[in-house]
Amino acid sequence: MTKEQEFFIELLSSHINGYIPKPQENIDWKEIFDLSNKHNVTAIVATQIKLLPESSRVQGKGKSYFNQFLGKTLQSYDEKIEAYNFFVKTLSENGIKHLIVKGAVLRDIYPVKELRTSGDTDVVIQKQDYEKCKEILIANGFTLSQDTGEELDMYYNGQYFEINNTFEYINEETKRFFENPFDEKLSYCEGCTYYLYPIYHLVYVLYHILKHIKNGGAGVRMLLDICVLFKNYNIDVNEFLKIMTSLNLEKSSKTIISICKKLFMLNVELDYTINEDIEEKLIDTIISGGVFGFSNGNLGVVRLASTMSDKATVFSSIKAFLGMFIISKDYLMKFYPYARRHRILLPVAYFNRLFDAVFKRGKRNIGNIQSIFSKNNDNAVRLGEILNELEIK
Numbered sequence: 001m002t003k004e005q006e007f008f009i010e011l012l013s014s015h016i017n018g019y020i021p022k023p024q025e026n027i028d029w030k031e032i033f034d035l036s037n038k039h040n041v042t043a044i045v046a047t048q049i050k051l052l053p054e055s056s057r058v059q060g061k062g063k064s065y066f067n068q069f070l071g072k073t074l075q076s077y078d079e080k081i082e083a084y085n086f087f088v089k090t091l092s093e094n095g096i097k098h099l100i101v102k103g104a105v106l107r108d109i110y111p112v113k114e115l116r117t118s119g120d121t122d123v124v125i126q127k128q129d130y131e132k133c134k135e136i137l138i139a140n141g142f143t144l145s146q147d148t149g150e151e152l153d154m155y156y157n158g159q160y161f162e163i164n165n166t167f168e169y170i171n172e173e174t175k176r177f178f179e180n181p182f183d184e185k186l187s188y189c190e191g192c193t194y195y196l197y198p199i200y201h202l203v204y205v206l207y208h209i210l211k212h213i214k215n216g217g218a219g220v221r222m223l224l225d226i227c228v229l230f231k232n233y234n235i236d237v238n239e240f241l242k243i244m245t246s247l248n249l250e251k252s253s254k255t256i257i258s259i260c261k262k263l264f265m266l267n268v269e270l271d272y273t274i275n276e277d278i279e280e281k282l283i284d285t286i287i288s289g290g291v292f293g294f295s296n297g298n299l300g301v302v303r304l305a306s307t308m309s310d311k312a313t314v315f316s317s318i319k320a321f322l323g324m325f326i327i328s329k330d331y332l333m334k335f336y337p338y339a340r341r342h343r344i345l346l347p348v349a350y351f352n353r354l355f356d357a358v359f360k361r362g363k364r365n366i367g368n369i370q371s372i373f374s375k376n377n378d379n380a381v382r383l384g385e386i387l388n389e390l391e392i393k
Contacts, residue, residue: 004031005287011048012041012220013264015111016227021048023056032058033065038290039219042066043073043115077114083159084121090140091125092192096133098163099124099181099194101204106225109232117221120160124181127165148334170207170214170392173247178204198233203243205229210252210392213282219291220263226256227264237268252390259283278389327353 001009007024011032014021036042046066049057058066084104091098103118110116125133134152138144142161146153152163169175181187187194196204205225212218229235237257244253258274259282260266332349333340339349 001283001287002031004028005035008032008035008045008287009220009263011045012224014051015044015048015115016224016231017265018111020051023052025056027058029058029062033062035287036066037069039221040117040119040291041221041224042069043117044112046070047112047115073117074114076117079157080118080121080159083156086140087121087123087137087142087156087161088193090136091133094132094136095192096129096136097126097182097189097192097194099187099196101196101201102208102225105195105201106205106228109228110224120162123161123163124167125163125165126182130165133163147337149337149340150334168204168208168211170211171248174207174249177247198229199235199240199243202226202229202235202240203247206244206253206256207247207249209256210249210390213285213390214392218286219289220286221291223256223260223264223286226260227266230266230268237270249392252392255282255390259286275389282389 003024004027007027010024011021032045033042036045046069049066057063088098088100100121100123102122103116104121107113107116107118130149130152134144134147137152137154137156142154142156144152144154145160150165152161154161154163167175167178167181169178178186181196182194186200187196189195195201205222209218209222209226212222230237241250241253244250254270254272255274255278257266257268257270258272259279261268261270262279263283332346332353333343336349336352339346
């Protein structure tokens with residue numbers, strides 16, 4: 001890590017662990033600001049900077065930029081909470097069970113909840129309530145952005161709600177595990193609003209991170225979520241790892257927890273030694289990639305990484321390229337409603353998808369193909385090595 005990256009991590013660690021950050025001299029504040037924006041944690045960083053001695057703080061325009069982001073974050077929080085409360089109230093009054101996950105729940109266990117930003121509110125509902133939920137929200141002023149038959153993307157006063165009728169999974173084991181997230185063994189309720197028990201929320205958050213790494217990268221905010229879950233709840237790490245082992249995610253879970261221990265002083269006992277080379281590459285991938293790893297490369301890089309064993313070859317490039325033409329029926333039914341209603345039209349949907357890939361996303365896909373066959377594929381090699389080590393291909 002660079003000096004600025006280390007100081008960036010120090011500022012975040014001091015926030016969740018409740019200590020005054022150690023000042024550093026000759027810091028490039030522009031890099032700190034860029035890193036903060038890339039990971040959507042600028043408000044946290046701005047708050048921690050204020051704890052530094054005056055002589056060690058950012059000055060001039062840089063100070064103004066950090067303060068502006070802090071103010072916008074606090075204002076956005078008020079708007080988000082107002083929309084969130086109305087959303088919960090609307091579903092509850094109409095008897096629709098809804099499970100809230102990730103940021104909308106986790107922000108409450110951060111030292112300053114207003115600073116834990118999130119782009120959307122993630123919600124799970126029961127399949128039988130899908131159409132009813134859509135109709136009720138639209139009738140109450142929500143705007144429908146997308147309806148895939150499994151996911152509703154809706155807006156209210158500029159706030160984004162992602163509503164799914166199935167629980168996110170990374171493999172068949174996790175799919176079975178959260179097949180019914182409303183089960184009283186997994187979640188508890190306050191009226192019609194459901195929340196996962198802390199250990200199961202941790203299970204979900206950790207494999208959600210793995211899923212993002214699999215697709216190119218995951219930001220430091222996801223690691224902070226793991227740390228605050230452990231810090232605020234008496235989660236038995238051995239029981240947690242037992243669950244992750246049953247989900248075929250033991251090694252990858254230990255690796256992520258090791259990274260949390262190294263970067264953010266996570267205080268848990270873990271009998272595991274991470275490969276130093278992989279540790280360095282994973283940390284670099286997380287820090288350089290941003291919130292969702294977009295800075296690590298495009299979909300072509302991700303596809304190439306998933307086909308490699310230990311290095312990129314002509315064969316792995318060809319395999320990655322051909323993989324662009326493999327489209328699952330679940331994907332086609334999700335994004336082409338006529339195929340969902342009439343499965344005989346799945347072949348039509350397949351060619352519809354190819355047409356869209358050429359004429360709607362042509363420039364993007366050309367970039368993906370160029371990445372697949374590029375000689376400069378360091379990011380793909382690095383990601384491929386990480387995926388092999390984590391055993392999540």
